[in-house]
Amino acid sequence: xxxxxxxxxxxxxxxxxxxxxxxxxxxxxxxxxxxxxxxxxxxxxxxxxxxxxxxxxxxxxxxxxxxxxxxxxxxxxxxxxxxxxxxxxxxxxxxxxxxxxxxxxxxxxxxxxxxxxxxxxxxxxxxxxxxxxxxxxxxxxxxxxxxxxxxxxxxxxxxxxxxxxxxxxxxx
Amino acid sequence: xxxxxxxxxxxxxxxxxxxxxxxxxxxxxxxxxxxxxxxxxxxxxxxxxxxxxxxxxxxxxxxxxxxxxxxxxxxxxxxxxxxxxxxxxxxxxxxxxxxxxxxxxxxxxxxxxxxxxxxxxxxxxxxxxxxxxxxxxxxxxxxxxxxxxxxxxxxxxxxxxxxxxxxxxxxxxxxxxxxxxxxxxxxxxxxxxxxxxxxxxxxxxxxxxxxxxxxxxxxxxxxxxxxxxxxxxxxxxxxxxxxxxxxxxxxxxxxxxxxxxxxxxxxxxxxxxxxxxxxxxxxxxxxxxxxxxxxxxxxxxxxxxxxxxxxxxxxxxxxxxxxxxxxxxxxxxxxxxxxxxxxxxxxxxxxxxxxxxxxxxxxxxxxxxxxxxxxxxxxxxxxxxxxxxxxxxxxxxxxxxxxxxxxxxxxxxxxxxxxxxxxxxxxxxxxxxxxxxxxxxxxxxxxxxxxxxxxxxxxxxxxxxxxxxxxxxxxxxxxxxxxxxxxxxxxxxxxxxxxxxxxxxxxx
Numbered sequence: 001x002x003x004x005x006x007x008x009x010x011x012x013x014x015x016x017x018x019x020x021x022x023x024x025x026x027x028x029x030x031x032x033x034x035x036x037x038x039x040x041x042x043x044x045x046x047x048x049x050x051x052x053x054x055x056x057x058x059x060x061x062x063x064x065x066x067x068x069x070x071x072x073x074x075x076x077x078x079x080x081x082x083x084x085x086x087x088x089x090x091x092x093x094x095x096x097x098x099x100x101x102x103x104x105x106x107x108x109x110x111x112x113x114x115x116x117x118x119x120x121x122x123x124x125x126x127x128x129x130x131x132x133x134x135x136x137x138x139x140x141x142x143x144x145x146x147x148x149x150x151x152x153x154x155x156x157x158x159x160x161x162x163x164x165x166x167x168x169x170x171x172x
Numbered sequence: 173x174x175x176x177x178x179x180x181x182x183x184x185x186x187x188x189x190x191x192x193x194x195x196x197x198x199x200x201x202x203x204x205x206x207x208x209x210x211x212x213x214x215x216x217x218x219x220x221x222x223x224x225x226x227x228x229x230x231x232x233x234x235x236x237x238x239x240x241x242x243x244x245x246x247x248x249x250x251x252x253x254x255x256x257x258x259x260x261x262x263x264x265x266x267x268x269x270x271x272x273x274x275x276x277x278x279x280x281x282x283x284x285x286x287x288x289x290x291x292x293x294x295x296x297x298x299x300x301x302x303x304x305x306x307x308x309x310x311x312x313x314x315x316x317x318x319x320x321x322x323x324x325x326x327x328x329x330x331x332x333x334x335x336x337x338x339x340x341x342x343x344x345x346x347x348x349x350x351x352x353x354x355x356x357x358x359x360x361x362x363x364x365x366x367x368x369x370x371x372x373x374x375x376x377x378x379x380x381x382x383x384x385x386x387x388x389x390x391x392x393x394x395x396x397x398x399x400x401x402x403x404x405x406x407x408x409x410x411x412x413x414x415x416x417x418x419x420x421x422x423x424x425x426x427x428x429x430x431x432x433x434x435x436x437x438x439x440x441x442x443x444x445x446x447x448x449x450x451x452x453x454x455x456x457x458x459x460x461x462x463x464x465x466x467x468x469x470x471x472x473x474x475x476x477x478x479x480x481x482x483x484x485x486x487x488x489x490x491x492x493x494x495x496x497x498x499x500x501x502x503x504x505x506x507x508x509x510x511x512x513x514x515x516x517x518x519x520x521x522x523x524x525x526x527x528x529x530x531x532x533x534x535x536x537x538x539x540x541x542x543x544x545x546x547x548x549x550x551x552x553x554x555x556x557x558x559x560x561x562x563x564x565x566x567x568x569x570x571x572x573x574x575x576x577x578x579x580x581x582x583x584x585x586x587x588x589x590x591x592x593x594x595x596x597x598x599x600x601x602x603x604x605x606x607x608x609x610x611x612x613x614x615x616x617x618x619x620x621x622x623x624x625x626x627x628x629x630x631x632x633x634x635x636x637x638x639x640x641x642x643x644x645x646x647x648x649x650x651x652x653x654x655x656x657x658x659x660x661x662x663x664x665x666x667x668x669x670x671x672x673x674x675x676x677x678x679x680x
Contacts, residue, residue, distance in 0.1 A: 108399040138189070139252050140319045143307065146201050147323040150300045153208065154330030157293045158345075 005046060012039030026072040030065055037061050051126050193251040193258060194310075196232055196266060197303045203228060204299040211292035225295045226277045229302070233270035240264045254384055255313040261527070265309035265450055268531065272443040273302035275538045275660070279435035282657055283545040283552060287335055287433070294334060298439070301327035305447045312458070314363045314383040317451065321359075321415075325352050328444065332432040340553040344431025351424040352414065359411025365404030366459075369395065388459035396462055405460050405467065412455065415448030416504045419477040426485075429497030430553050437493055438541035441500045446530045449507055453523055456515055464515055471512050472608050479505030479615040486622050490556045492544060495622065496537070499581070502615055503533055506596055509608050513599035522603075524678055525595035532580060532588040532671060539577040539664040542657065543570050557626060562635025569658065571630050576665045580672075582623035583616055588671035 016035035023029045037060045044053040133141055191198065207221045214220060240263035248259035276298050284291050304323035311317045329352070333345025363383075369375065370382035370391040377394035379387035395401050414421040429437050460467060482502025489495040507526055514522035547563075547570070548555055564571035580589035593616065600609040 104399075104403065107402070136253060137315060139194075139255060140316050143304075143316070143319045143323060146204075146300055146303065147319065147326060149204075150297060150323060150327045150330070153293055153296055154326065158330060158333060158336065160336075 002046065006043070009039050009042040009046060012036075013043060014039075026075075027069065030068045030072060033068070034061050034065050037065070051129055189253075190251050193249075193256065194307070196236060196270070197306050199232070200299050200303040200306075204296045204303075207292055207296050207299070211290075220292050222277070222281055222291045222295055225299065226274060226281065229270050229274035229277060229299075233267045233274055236263055236267035236270060240267065250312070252316075254386060255316045256307075256310045257312045258310055262310045265446075265527070266306045268446060268527075268534065269302050269305040269309065269443055272439060272446075272534055272538070273298050275534075275542075276435045276439045276443075278657060278660060279438065279538075279542055279545045280433075282654065283434055283548065286548065286550065287338075287552070289335060294331065297327040297331050301331070301439070302443070305443055308447045309450050312385040312454070314367070314385075314388075318356075318360060318363065321447075321451075322356065324444065324447065325356065328352070328436070328440065331436045331439070332428060334436060335433050335552075338431075338551065338553065340431035340551075341433065342431075344428045347424055348428045348432075351428075355411050355414030355421065358407050358414075362404045362407025362409075362411060365400050365407065366392075369398055369400035369404065385454070385458045389461065392459055393462040396465075402463070402466065405463055406470075408455060408460075409452075409467070409470075412448055412452045413474065416445050416452065416507070417501050418474050418504050418508060419481045419501070422478070422481060422501050425497045425501060426494050429500075430491055430493045434493070434541055434545040434548060434552050437496070438538055441496060441541075442530075442534045442537050445500065445504060446534070449504075449511070449526060449530060453511055453514065453526065456511060457518075457523070461515070461518070464518075468512060468515055471508060471515065472605060475505050475508035475512060475608055476611045477505075478502070478508060479611050481505075483615045483618040487618065489622070490558075491553075492555045492557060492560070492626070493553065495557075495626070496540065499619060499622065500537075502619060503529075503581075505615065506593065506612055509600045509605065509612055510596045512605055512608060513596075513603040516603035516605065517599075522596075522599035525592070525599050528675070528678060529592040529596060532592040532668065535664045535668045535671075536577040536580040536587075536589060539573050539661055539668070540581075542661045542664070543574050543577075546570060546657065557629050560626065560630045561633040563630040566635060570661075573661050573665045574630055575627055576668055578623045578627050580668045582620045584620075586669060586672045588668045591672055591675055 013036050016032040016039070020029050020032040020036065023032060037056060041053045041056040041061070044050075044056060203225065207225060210221050240260050243258075243260045243263060245260055248257055250257050277295055280291060280294050280298070284294060301324045304320045304327070307320040308317065308324070311320060329345060329349045332348045333342050335341035366388060367382045370379045370388055372378055375391075375395055375398070377391045379391050381387055382391070392401055392405075410421065417425050429441065432440060456467060456471070479502055482498055482500070482505055486495055486498035486502065489498060507529055510522045510526040510529065514520070514526070544555060545552065547559060560574075563574065576587065580587035583590045583593040597609055597612060600606075600612065
């Protein structure tokens with residue numbers, strides 16, 4: 001049962017992701033991304049990482065994709081003129097990807113993974129997660145705050161209209 | 173109640189939580205917040221905090237150098253449960269990054285005024301990026317590594333696209349964003365593979381903390397043939413190769429270096445590349461050292477390709493920023509040679525040679541980029557070699573700085589660059605990496621051509637307006653540059669010459 005579910009959810013993750021890459025419309029891409037994220041969330045749930053599954057749905061499906069859609073609409077849903085598909089490059093890239101994948105699979109098949117992973121007790125309850133985040137990884141957590149600060153300053157700076165950029169020096 | 177909570181929290185915290193150990197990084201973060209707030213509440217017409225930021229970075233850099241020599245050589249201390257390790261080397265690297273931050277804000281002051289863009293956000297982002305780089309020098313844990321690396325990368329995305337009205341700057345920003353995003357994804361996938369393998373309790377030597385360098389090293393030693401370990405190691409290296417712009421992850425260099433504002437180009441080429449090398453050294457001589465047998469041929473091949481690509485691509489360049497970028501790829505190749513030697517010999521002195529080379533590279537590169545930002549017109553991405561024609565006659569001071577620095581990059585004897593290159597070649601020979609050293613020598617010879625061509629243009633080719641000057645119709649325009657910038661550029665050139673004669677402090 002678990003195996004069958006795994007394959008279903010894996011297909012739900014990968015197929016929309018592939019379709020996303022080939023889609024020519026930004027709104028469609030965002031929608032396909034939702035599907036892919038839901039598949040990932042289901043895989044997390046299958047691994048008993050329930051907190052991650054919930055976070056995946058709430059943060060990515062709920063917030064990030066909505067932002068993507070907002071941007072897509074702000075920029076203009078009317079499809080911009082896209083360059084023609086370059087089939088030669090696409091074939092080349094796919095070829096390289098397939099070759100690398102085959103190489104990886106062959107390597108794993110030859111040496112073997114060693115052993116199957118042993119199941120571990122679900123360490124993903126919110127309490128455990130928070131405990132580790134705020135004790136062991138507190139430094140990384142604090143740095144993330146500054147990372148977001150840099151991102152925020154950057155977004156505000158870049159999206160500010162250029163003509164209003166000089167007001168700081170010229171306004172009297 | 174509160175004290176009890178504080179006690180409980182302290183008992184839960186990992187060993188060695190000592191926030192004072194990262195006081196310089198905290199100070200940089202706080203200063204960045206101060207600059208932002210000051211800009212927000214600044215009265216129109218009053219001065220910003222830019223000058224203070226520059227002085228602040230310089231003072232901190234000197235302080236770190238002083239601290240470094242207070243630490244006995246060879247001693248090291250761990251903090252935050254082993255995530256951070258400090259020694260004399262990391263302290264000097266901190267000073268290195270602070271110093272390049274100082275130079276970047278200094279050049280920024282010159283260039284941004286010309287372009288008519290505000291400086292406060294520039295300084296904030298440089299401060300945050302520098303803090304991230306300083307942490308990178310000390311990390312011994314993959315989680316912290318990734319977070320600190322991303323802090324730097326995100327600041328750099330914005331800085332590269334900082335000149336909002338310049339199409340080439342925006343293009344560079346987009347290109348850097350997508351390529352760097354891809355490389356971060358590769359790095360993260362590699363870390364995840366290593367984490368997954370090392371956390372598998374069914375394998376020998378499974379780690380309790382699979383992110384820690386120390387534990388991973390033991391695990392990898394016991395599982396050298398594991399496909400996940402090998403794949404993870406390869407992907408981690410791919411992510412780092414992007415940062416140092418090694419072949420085949422060098423394709424972004426030309427456009428990004430050309431489009432980014434000159435001070436940011438310098439920061440990318442020196443500080444960001446140095447951080448990549450610090451990480452590479454820490455990773456290949458740390459957790460990945462047991463994979464030496466596989467990684468040494470790989471790294472050597474990458475080094476050979478990098479040296480060849482960088483030098484041959486720089487050969488026909490007319491745009492000076494592209495020239496610096498592409499020849500920077502070649503320098504990354506020479507540095508990789510040192511890393512290979514350190515791996516092969518498993519001793520420390522080639523690493524010292526690598527860091528020394530990075531320092532001489534900083535001196536020469538920033539001096540050249542400084543001259544570039546003084547000379548640049550409104551569009552600083554379009555400078556070509558022709559703009560340097562007759563520089564020696566127009567302004568012999570800037571010409572002299574340029575000549576010394578180019579000589580150092582090319583590796584001409586009295587300059588520091590020569591000694592630094594010599595150390596790397598000695599390292600490669602000692603490690604019996606003869607092919608690598610041969611290709612390196614070939615590369616150096618090729619590089620002399622394009623560096624000297626630049627020098628020739630600056631010294632011998634007459635300036636375009638010279639005829640008119642002689643005819644008395646036009647006065648040669650004096651090249652405006654601030655007193656402090658000139659002082660700093662002189663200092664850089666002087667250190668370059670002095671280090672060529674005296675390297676006693678290295679004590680290889």
